[in-house]
Amino acid sequence: MARAKIALVGAGMIGGTLAHLAAKKEMGDIVLFDIAEGIPQGKALDLSQCGPIEGFDAKVTGTNSYEDIAGADVVIVTAGVPRKPGMSRDDLLGINLKVMKSVGEGIRDHAPDAFVICITNPLDAMVWALREFSGLPHNKVVGMAGVLDSARFATFLAWEFGVSVKDVNAFVLGGHGDTMVPVTSYTTVSGIPVNDLAKIKGIDASRIDEIVQRTRSGGGEIVGLLKTGSAYYAPATSAIAMAEAYLGDQKRILPVAAYVEGKYGLDGLYVGVPAVIGANGIEEVVEIALSDEEKANLKVSTDAVEELLVACKGLDSELA
Ligand code: A3D
Numbered sequence: 001m002a003r004a005k006i007a008l009v010g011a012g013m014i015g016g017t018l019a020h021l022a023a024k025k026e027m028g029d030i031v032l033f034d035i036a037e038g039i040p041q042g043k044a045l046d047l048s049q050c051g052p053i054e055g056f057d058a059k060v061t062g063t064n065s066y067e068d069i070a071g072a073d074v075v076i077v078t079a080g081v082p083r084k085p086g087m088s089r090d091d092l093l094g095i096n097l098k099v100m101k102s103v104g105e106g107i108r109d110h111a112p113d114a115f116v117i118c119i120t121n122p123l124d125a126m127v128w129a130l131r132e133f134s135g136l137p138h139n140k141v142v143g144m145a146g147v148l149d150s151a152r153f154a155t156f157l158a159w160e161f162g163v164s165v166k167d168v169n170a171f172v173l174g175g176h177g178d179t180m181v182p183v184t185s186y187t188t189v190s191g192i193p194v195n196d197l198a199k200i201k202g203i204d205a206s207r208i209d210e211i212v213q214r215t216r217s218g219g220g221e222i223v224g225l226l227k228t229g230s231a232y233y234a235p236a237t238s239a240i241a242m243a244e245a246y247l248g249d250q251k252r253i254l255p256v257a258a259y260v261e262g263k264y265g266l267d268g269l270y271v272g273v274p275a276v277i278g279a280n281g282i283e284e285v286v287e288i289a290l291s292d293e294e295k296a297n298l299k300v301s302t303d304a305v306e307e308l309l310v311a312c313k314g315l316d317s318e319l320a
Helices: 013-024 038-049 089-110 123-133 146-161 193-203 203-218 218-226 233-247 290-318
Strands: 005-007 027-035 060-063 073-077 115-118 139-141 252-261 267-277 281-285
Touching: 005 089, 013 027, 013 038, 027 038, 038 060, 038 089, 060 193, 060 281, 073 089, 073 233, 089 123, 089 290, 115 123, 115 233, 123 139, 123 267, 139 193, 139 267, 146 193, 146 203, 146 218, 146 233, 146 252, 146 267, 193 203, 203 218, 233 252, 233 267, 252 281, 267 290
Parallel strands: 005 027, 005 073, 027 060, 073 115, 115 139
Antiparallel strands: 139 252, 252 267, 267 281
């Protein structure tokens, strides 16, 4: 059987980390694409030379030509610009929308059968734009955010409870922004709801609220520390988990920015929801029961995504 082909569009901090992870896991052959000349080629050469030390069999190549992504099974998109301190994800809208146009067209022309995972911010709007520009089916274009946001939530909870991160199953819904909805009612530690475990451990409910807030601003916390860009290790790790779910037909239920039509009262919007990922891409959006408060919070979050989409559609007509 031929090896899988993984195309990484954007060979910056996340792109390079994605390539390293995918090579180490021998997920397939890897093509790093970027508009910056030399960067993808240099990173590919450097990563290839990890092979003899780490013992992986993966061909890693770098390119500035979309022709080289032809036949990719998975395309992961990080092309664009990241945040700097003081910037919100939404500040990136105009510049990254133009990038999504060229990337979407490149995928449409050269890798139309791929499963496409978008990471570029502002995520929920960029995944919508990438789908529009590529013309691929909605089930084959998805955004990575919920896996990362849930991992941040799980990390902070594990620290607070003094338990292994392996036992924390955390859930974050909604848009990938300050209004995201960490859902404590579906967050458990080895099956024990976190609010119950907090009571058992004598942890005040206000601490859980603080952790919810820290999760919401988890990306900004890292931007503030790095000063020159945003997080990349955990974002790359999250997208790799999604790519593995697709390539291995794993039917994992992961929180992802999927196209939601009908469920959660939404009428055609990309937003963070639990979804099944298997060989057909996004195979099902899972609608979970939410309390009135959670529903209200989700509404605030989806309204923020819709607002961004309006801005996006305005700019989109300028690009046409
Ligand atoms: P960075 O290291 O700057 O890499 C971006 C790369 O994109 C650079 O190498 C650019 O040369 C390249 N690029 C720019 N324009 C194009 C183009 N038209 N075609 C191809 N390549 C291009 O950024 P990064 O890797 O740190 O972050 C990439 C994106 O991910 C940013 O938009 C971040 O905001 C976003 N991000 C999202 C999350 C989520 O959880 C959704 C987390 C962290 C970062």
